[in-house]
Structures are given as structure tokens and as C-alpha cells.
Amino acid sequence: MSDSYHHGDLANALLEAVGEIVTERGASGVTLREAARRAGVSHSAPSHHFGDKDGLMEAFGIQGWEMLSERLRTTFLETEAQTHRLRLEAMGRAYLHFAMGQPAHYEMMMRMMDDCEDPLAPINQAAETAFMPLALLVGQIVQDGIIPEHRARYFASILWGTVHGIAHLWESDRLPRFYEDHTPEAFVDGIVGTMSSVIFPE
Amino acid sequence: MSDSYHHGDLANALLEAVGEIVTERGASGVTLREAARRAGVSHSAPSHHFGDKDGLMEAFGIQGWEMLSERLRTTFLETEAQTHRLRLEAMGRAYLHFAMGQPAHYEMMMRMMDDCEDPLAPINQAAETAFMPLALLVGQIVQDGIIPEHRARYFASILWGTVHGIAHLWESDRLPRFYEDHTPEAFVDGIVGTMSSVIFPE
DNA sequence: CGAAGATGTGGACGCTGTCAAGATGTTTCT
DNA sequence: AGAAACATCTTGACAGCGTCCACATCTTCG
Numbered sequence: 001m002s003d004s005y006h007h008g009d010l011a012n013a014l015l016e017a018v019g020e021i022v023t024e025r026g027a028s029g030v031t032l033r034e035a036a037r038r039a040g041v042s043h044s045a046p047s048h049h050f051g052d053k054d055g056l057m058e059a060f061g062i063q064g065w066e067m068l069s070e071r072l073r074t075t076f077l078e079t080e081a082q083t084h085r086l087r088l089e090a091m092g093r094a095y096l097h098f099a100m101g102q103p104a105h106y107e108m109m110m111r112m113m114d115d116c117e118d119p120l121a122p123i124n125q126a127a128e129t130a131f132m133p134l135a136l137l138v139g140q141i142v143q144d145g146i147i148p149e150h151r152a153r154y155f156a157s158i159l160w161g162t163v164h165g166i167a168h169l170w171e172s173d174r175l176p177r178f179y180e181d182h183t184p185e186a187f188v189d190g191i192v193g194t195m196s197s198v199i200f201p202e
Numbered sequence: 203m204s205d206s207y208h209h210g211d212l213a214n215a216l217l218e219a220v221g222e223i224v225t226e227r228g229a230s231g232v233t234l235r236e237a238a239r240r241a242g243v244s245h246s247a248p249s250h251h252f253g254d255k256d257g258l259m260e261a262f263g264i265q266g267w268e269m270l271s272e273r274l275r276t277t278f279l280e281t282e283a284q285t286h287r288l289r290l291e292a293m294g295r296a297y298l299h300f301a302m303g304q305p306a307h308y309e310m311m312m313r314m315m316d317d318c319e320d321p322l323a324p325i326n327q328a329a330e331t332a333f334m335p336l337a338l339l340v341g342q343i344v345q346d347g348i349i350p351e352h353r354a355r356y357f358a359s360i361l362w363g364t365v366h367g368i369a370h371l372w373e374s375d376r377l378p379r380f381y382e383d384h385t386p387e388a389f390v391d392g393i394v395g396t397m398s399s400v401i402f403p404e
Numbered sequence: 405c406g407a408a409g410a411t412g413t414g415g416a417c418g419c420t421g422t423c424a425a426g427a428t429g430t431t432t433c434t
Numbered sequence: 435a436g437a438a439a440c441a442t443c444t445t446g447a448c449a450g451c452g453t454c455c456a457c458a459t460c461t462t463c464g
């Protein structure tokens with residue numbers, strides 16, 4: 001493969017460039033032309049891989065959802081033998097650790113959720129898939145009788161909303177100033193532990 | 203006042219235009235020039251009132267935070283004689299009803315939180331002020347002994363994160379499809395009731 | 405070999421945010 | 435009242451952006 005004219009792996013190079021830009025300037029600083037420059041390619045090359053700018057940003061967001069999806073799935077499977085309480089805690093930690101450890105991806109995931117209204121769009125399908133293990137676990141917790149059945153749907157929404165909201169507040173710098181004495185891990189443990197102790201009273 | 207050359211109330215007209223645009227095209231569709239067009243004014247008139255585009259969007263976001271702030275403050279004062287449980291429920295409803303009833307403002311509030319990293323920026327100050335009543339209420343609930351003191355900070359973060367996360371998921375169209383049999387009010391009641399019953403077990 | 409397709413280039417277009425210079429009202433000070 | 439300072443709005447210019455188009459280059463496959 002001659003590396004003069006054809007890049008060879010432009011799609012991935014562009015996604016990496018997007019990651020860099022989001023880290024440096026935030027999701028609103030992403031530019032098709034800048035991503036192309038960083039990949040060493042002309043300004044209109046990306047169109048052959050991602051269509052338009054939204055396509056590129058959506059692809060980066062989908063990549064993030066797939067990473068999170070994989071982590072949640074793994075956590076779900078690895079904790080199969082544990083109590084529902086420990087399992088839920090492990091899922092919460094996995095979600096928050098991902099959001100805090102991959103801020104560029106997480107920011108774009110949120111941004112694309114905001115901008116893309118169609119529930120059937122790939123990005124939203126990916127988001128929904130990621131939450132399947134959580135939904136399963138909630139079903140099991142409801143069967144334990146800890147949550148009454150008529151509240152199951154609300155309870156699932158609340159759990160999703162809580163980890164999502166905490167991650168979003170953290171990532172948009174609303175929470176860190178209140179936890180300067182914490183490592184990120186200690187913060188996550190405190191949040192997850194408190195959630196768990198409220199849901200499963202002793 | 204002659205209405206030919208000078209507008210008279212351009213600042214408000216621009217904020218209203220931003221609201222329209224957000225409703226029609228989302229926060230990412232806002233354009234300084236389009237807002238100026240809708241206000242019937244030249245493309246660079248807005249700079250005298252809001253500096254640049256971020257200034258205009260931030261002003262719209264701040265306006266939203268002040269509206270929410272006022273609602274939460276009012277709710278907090280009006281429920282002074284009630285139990286902490288009823289008071290917390292009322293605050294949750296007020297927050298969610300605002301987010302769902304003023305989606306344009308809420309979307310911009312979130313967008314600006316994402317984009318503006320400086321915790322001392324006016325938009326973030328306004329956001330923090332809005333949550334003062336909630337923080338106060340959490341302090342009182344902790345005094346009741348329902349939540350142990352060493353978890354107070356986490357508990358406050360969780361409450362904030364939960365209403366914020368639920369509102370964000372709803373507004374970005376993630377939740378409505380699961381609640382098509384609900385009016386928005388019924389959805390809010392279900393969420394708030396479930397949160398409350400988890401926090402205050404009978 | 406040659407056609408078809410995938411991938412990358414370069415230039416054009418209209419739109420955008422920002423800036424500078426000037427025009428037009430309004431307020432304030434003398 | 436008059437002038438000076440100020441606030442507000444216009445016009446024109448500029449570079450950067452996303453998108454489209456025609457074309458160049460490389461790969462694949464009949």
C-alpha cells in the first residue's frame with residue numbers, strides 16, 4: 001500500500017482526531033476541517049467515510065456507547081453470583097468510572113443525545129442497548145420485593161437518570177469543586193454506597 | 203422614541219428570538235445572524251448587548267436558571283409548614299415541571315453548563331444559586347436522621363443528579379417513548395413518588 | 405486488460421462570527 | 435440651549451466553516 005495518496009485507515013484517524021479536539025476544546029470546538037488537518041488529509045476527505053459533520057460526531061458518540069455497553073455487559077456477567085445489591089453497586093461504579101475516565105467520549109455521547117431527536121437513530125439504539133443489563137437487573141430487584149411492581153418502570157428510569165445525572169454534573173465541572181478532598185474513585189464509592197444504602201435499607 | 207433606527211428593547215427581542223430558534227432547531231441551530239434577523243436588526247447589532255455569540259447564549263441560559271431559581275425558592279417557602287418528605291416531593295415536581303415546561307431554556311441551560319468550564323462564570327453561579335433551597339432541605343433531612351451525616355454530601359449530589367438526569371433524559375427524548383401512556387404530570391408524579399418512597403421507607 | 409468502485413484532492417459557494425469605521429439617536433454636563 | 439459623551443445600530447470586510455462538484459488516484463473484480 002503506497003501511503004502517499006491513500007491514507008489507509010482514515011476513518012479511525014478521524015475518530016482519534018475528534019477525541020483530541022474534544023479534549024482540547026470541548027465538543028462544540030469540533031471542526032470537520034480541523035479533524036481532516038490532524039489526520040493529514042484534505043478538508044473534504046472525511047465525507048467519503050462519515051458523510052457530513054454530524055455523521056462524524058455521531059460515529060464518535062456511537063463508539064463511546066459501544067465502549068460503555070461492553071463494560072456494563074462485562075460487569076453484569078462477572079457479578080452473576082453476587083447479591084443484587086452488590087451487583088447494582090458494581091454497575092453504578094462501572095458507569096461512573098467510564099464517564100469520568102473517558103470524558104471526551106462521554107461528552108460527545110451526551111451532545112449527540114441532545115441533538116439527535118430520532119429514537120431510531122443508531123446513536124440512540126446504541127444508548128438503549130447499553131442500558132439493557134441495567135434493565136434486567138432492575139427486573140430482578142423488583143422480584144425481590146424491594147421495589148413494588150407498579151413502581152418498577154419509574155425505578156429503572158430513576159437509576160438511569162441518577163448515574164447519568166451524576167456523571168453529567170461531574171463532567172460539566174459542577175461537582176468536582178465540592179469533592180476536592182476526594183480521589184475520583186473515592187467520589188464514585190461514596191455516591192454508589194449512598195445510593196445503595198438508600199435503596200437497600202438495613 | 204422613534205422606532206426606525208433604534209430598536210428600544212433589542213436585548214429582550216434577541217432573547218426571545220433565541221428561544222424561538224432553540225424550539226425550532228435545537229440549541230445547536232442558534233445563529234447570531236438569525237437571531238438578529240428575527241429581531242429585525244442588522245447582523246452585528248447584538249454585539250452591543252451581549253458581546254459575542256456565547257454571550258447571547260449564556261444570557262439565555264442565565265435567564266432560564268433565574269426562572270428555575272425563582273420557582274424553587276417559591277416552592278421552598280410555600281411548603282415551610284409541611285413534612286420534609288412532602289417538601290422534597292414538591293421541590294422535585296417543581297424542578298421537573300420547569301424542565302419539561304420550558305424545554306428551550308432547559309436545553310440551553312444544559313448546553314451552557316457543558317461548554318462553560320469556569321465555575322465562577324455567571325451561568326454557573328446562577329445554577330448554584332438555584333440549588334441553594336435543595337441544599338438547605340437536605341440539611342434538614344439529614345438532621346432527621348434519615349440519612350447518616352457522613353453521607354449528607356453524597357445524598358445532596360444524588361438528589362441533584364437524579365432530577366437533573368431525569369430531566370435531561372426526558373428532554374433529549376430518551377424517556378418519553380417508555381411513558382406514552384402517561385401525561386407529563388403523571389410521569390412526574392410517578393418519578394417523584396417513587397424517589398420519595400425509596401428515601402422515606404414506611 | 406478494463407470497467408467499476410472506493411478513496412482523496414482542489415476549488416467554489418453561501419453562511420457564519422467577529423471586527424472596524426461610521427451613522428444615528430439619547431443623555432449629560434456646562 | 436449647545437456641545438460633548440455615550441449608547442445603539444448599520445455597513446462592509448475578512449477568514450473559517452460545511453457542503454457540493456469535478457476530477458485524480460488507487461484497488462478490486464469481472
